[in-house]
Amino acid sequence: MKIPYARPDVTPDDVQAVVDVLQNDWLTQGPLQERFEATVATYAGVHHAVAVSSGTAALHLLYLAMGLEPGKTIWTSPNTFVATANAAYCCGAAADFVDIDSRTYNLSPDSLSQKLKTHAKELPFLIVPVHFAGQSCAMEEISLLARRYGIAVVEDASHAIGGTYQGQPVGCCRWSDAAVLSFHAVKIITSGEGGMILTNRSDLYEKLIRLRSHGITRRPELFRQPNPGPWYYEQLELGYNYRLTDIQAALGLSQTNRIGAYVARRTEIARKYDQALADLPVIQPWRDPRGSSSWHLYVIQLATEQIKRTQREIFENLHHAGIGVNLHYIPVHLQPFYQQLGFRAGDFPEAEAYYRRAITLPLFPGLRSDELAFVIDQLRSNLLS
Numbered sequence: 001m002k003i004p005y006a007r008p009d010v011t012p013d014d015v016q017a018v019v020d021v022l023q024n025d026w027l028t029q030g031p032l033q034e035r036f037e038a039t040v041a042t043y044a045g046v047h048h049a050v051a052v053s054s055g056t057a058a059l060h061l062l063y064l065a066m067g068l069e070p071g072k073t074i075w076t077s078p079n080t081f082v083a084t085a086n087a088a089y090c091c092g093a094a095a096d097f098v099d100i101d102s103r104t105y106n107l108s109p110d111s112l113s114q115k116l117k118t119h120a121k122e123l124p125f126l127i128v129p130v131h132f133a134g135q136s137c138a139m140e141e142i143s144l145l146a147r148r149y150g151i152a153v154v155e156d157a158s159h160a161i162g163g164t165y166q167g168q169p170v171g172c173c174r175w176s177d178a179a180v181l182s183f184h185a186v187k188i189i190t191s192g193e194g195g196m197i198l199t200n201r202s203d204l205y206e207k208l209i210r211l212r213s214h215g216i217t218r219r220p221e222l223f224r225q226p227n228p229g230p231w232y233y234e235q236l237e238l239g240y241n242y243r244l245t246d247i248q249a250a251l252g253l254s255q256t257n258r259i260g261a262y263v264a265r266r267t268e269i270a271r272k273y274d275q276a277l278a279d280l281p282v283i284q285p286w287r288d289p290r291g292s293s294s295w296h297l298y299v300i301q302l303a304t305e306q307i308k309r310t311q312r313e314i315f316e317n318l319h320h321a322g323i324g325v326n327l328h329y330i331p332v333h334l335q336p337f338y339q340q341l342g343f344r345a346g347d348f349p350e351a352e353a354y355y356r357r358a359i360t361l362p363l364f365p366g367l368r369s370d371e372l373a374f375v376i377d378q379l380r381s382n383l384l385s
């Protein structure tokens, strides 16, 4: 048996949607990108959505549009994919981290409060909470703190479409200026590669649309020079080509029909893991009663003092059995790039302690019950003998 930790679900409808685009006039810059944007914006309950070529591109453009520039810093969680922090360096700015809460594995509001006090002279320009594994951060507390210090908040919601917080869809931007989604093949819905920025701010939206396509506008009311004719466009600032193709947008749009079904199935599998692992020496994911997770990931922590094998032995044994367990995440500040910037082991002890005990189990909508039973059985024998 070969069981990956994640596997995209592509249906015949998805395939047909992509084939339809391939047989049409527009492979890119056609109508599908806008339809995909409108559908996700409605789903999340926001005014605007900007589709881009990846979640990383979404972070980069959003940071730029917010005004992140050299000399400024973002603060994010060390328990994230490197892209959240890297995008700050792509802007010529810098990243720093706020340690995680040992129960939620998300950026800790208490650590944030502490760090804001001790760094009163070097406050960040942006705070970027990451909804790890699909469970929302404590957005109310984080946004309150940020407002008190006059700092903007944008969310990395790459894991979390389909989740809720305080009765609102994650990504609704009630507690932030904008939220970023990823449609990489392992995420809740996929366009192969792809990402999106959600916001209620029209000014941010206009700027993001321009930055996505070289900083160019075709809207005459924005022109700074006389308009010589209908061919004319102006490049107002330095942008990129971060567009999503219509081929990708067709796949993503088709997948939006199943966000609810996907999250329901993920939730069901998570509940089965909860039941099956309840008597084992592991710490199970904590469920925040203020919301519901999209269950992008099911991460356990090993109660290492009660287990004979090491994290590495268990990881390797499961791989040998064909089970593609994973580890989310190596704390970002421990990467060589960040070490060279001056970060050190011990800087964020909760994220590091979590990392030494964490294992991500396979979780995706197409995981069959015999596969699930096999994972549980193999894990159980590794933990108990």
Ligand SMILES: *Cc1c(COP(=O)(O)O)cnc(C)c1O
Pocket: 054, 055, 056, 057, 080, 081, 083, 084, 130, 156, 158, 159, 182, 183, 184, 193, 194, 195
């Ligand atoms: C996947 C992911 C990203 C990057 O998204 P890509 O689409 O792969 O570029 C950023 N942040 C987090 C938390 C992610 O999981």
